[in-house]
Amino acid sequence: MKTVGIPRGLFYYYYYPLWKTFFAGLGARVVVSPVTNRRIVDDGILTAVDEACLPVKVYYGHVKELCRQGVDFIFAPRLVSVEQRCYICPKFMGIPDMLRAQVPGLPPLIDIKIDVTRGERDLKRNMYQVGALFGCTRKAVDDAYRAGAEEMKRFHSIARSGHPLNDAIELWEKGNRHTGYPACSPATGTGVAGGSQETAAGCSASLTVGVLGHGYSVYDPVISMDLVKRLREMGCKVVTPEMLDPQEVENQASTLPKRMFWSLGKKMIGSGLWMEQEASIDGVIYLACFGCGPDSLVGEIVERRVSHTPFMLLTVDEHTGEAGIVTRLEAFCDMITRRRRLA
Ligand code: SF4
Known part of the structure; x- marks a missing residue:
């Protein structure tokens, strides 16, 4: 064979x-x-x-x-x-x-x-x-x-049903056919998929953070420095573009005056706009790669459009240090927690 x-x-x-x-x-x-x-x-x-x-x-x-x-x-x-x-x-x-x-x-x-x-x-x-x-x-x-x-x-x-792609691949390999959690829908306000998401301590998450970026960056544990896992350990629910209804994402992306012709860029913009409108999303993080042409344009568009929800652009390359990423994530989560308390 x-x-x-x-x-x-x-x-x-x-x-x-x-x-x-x-x-x-x-x-x-x-x-x-x-x-x-x-x-x-x-x-x-x-x-x-x-x-x-x-x-x-x-x-x-x-x-x-x-x-x-x-x-x-x-x-x-x-x-x-x-x-x-x-x-x-x-x-x-x-x-x-x-x-x-x-x-x-x-x-x-x-x-x-x-x-x-x-x-x-x-x-x-x-x-x-x-x-x-x-x-x-x-x-x-x-x-x-x-x-x-x-x-x-x-x-x-x-x-x-609320699983990041790397987890979804693992579940698929194991033959898991569980689809029991609702897909995201801004119309219902149930917004955030991820009934399966829990913090490391097993308690319910209190913040909901949208994470945007190319799947091969976000779901790679070294490139993203385990971004999704770290956020979960900090007590956040994480929503990624693949957890959203593709039609909703498409509809949001089509509101741009000029059509985005990169598939992944379109997905990021549509998801970012969806997250901006979804009340349950407390903050949005865009993970970009240094030296990426599409990211330099798409990240900028998303940053300008996501104007009412706290937003952070994280740019990584092979020299990025883990401590710097953790500090920025902690600061971001503290900031949106304070913002929520004030609100
Ligand atoms: S340049 Fe950007 S879009 Fe192209 S492969 Fe690299 S990260 Fe992906």
Whole structure:
């Protein structure tokens, strides 16, 4: 049985259930690199070009980890677009080329182009190419893809029930089908998903904080310095874009005078505007990556638009210190607690 390595970085957090189910359906064994640790980060920093953002450097580290594990293939798609009229950051398009140029001893890459703006036929043609690597018929490829799409629905319903994506992936892997918590809805004011959220001490959280940022930053424990976990330990409920109703997020994003054409940027803006209107959200934190072009624009728009709810922009890179992040989080939580008391 051939093994396919999936690096635990970038769009892993958004699409892992689809990819894993798809490759398993083709008869492959899927291997995922370990949760990010210091060695992976350092490896990535040493290998990638200096100009790359931290999530891309970390992705390099995960690829090198898979190289050490001796997988037959590494899945590193060339992501261009995952929804109509919207695009992914250009760095994703160049990932396979950058890896080939800079990572020695790389196994063959499965680097199909994913560009939904080119239509379903183009996407399927690329899928069939992958199927051919494993000797699968077109029907087997179609079935595997359909099964992956079904798993994605389950994964999304787990996330929408109040679980950050990394937890949702874990629950999905364990076969957890629990979807018993209501999705967010500004109309009902029940707003905050996360009936499952508790502080480390097990008591009910008193503050509700919205956390915005690219999933591969927010849910990576090293890049984000465990932001979500730390907030929970401080007694906060955390709401992330993936816990919200996608249609509500889309509606809010469409109120901008000019359409945002980056998929993740649109999601951040729509979620930020939703959080601004939701009375149960006490504060909003935007986690940005130093050197990220989209963040420099999207973070600015969100900061200007979220004008009535306390807002904090946290910018991280490989030099960011844990103590600094903790101090800022504590100060932010103190500030919104005082503000609430005064109100
Ligand atoms: S959107 Fe920003 S953080 Fe994400 S890959 Fe592009 S430059 Fe890096």
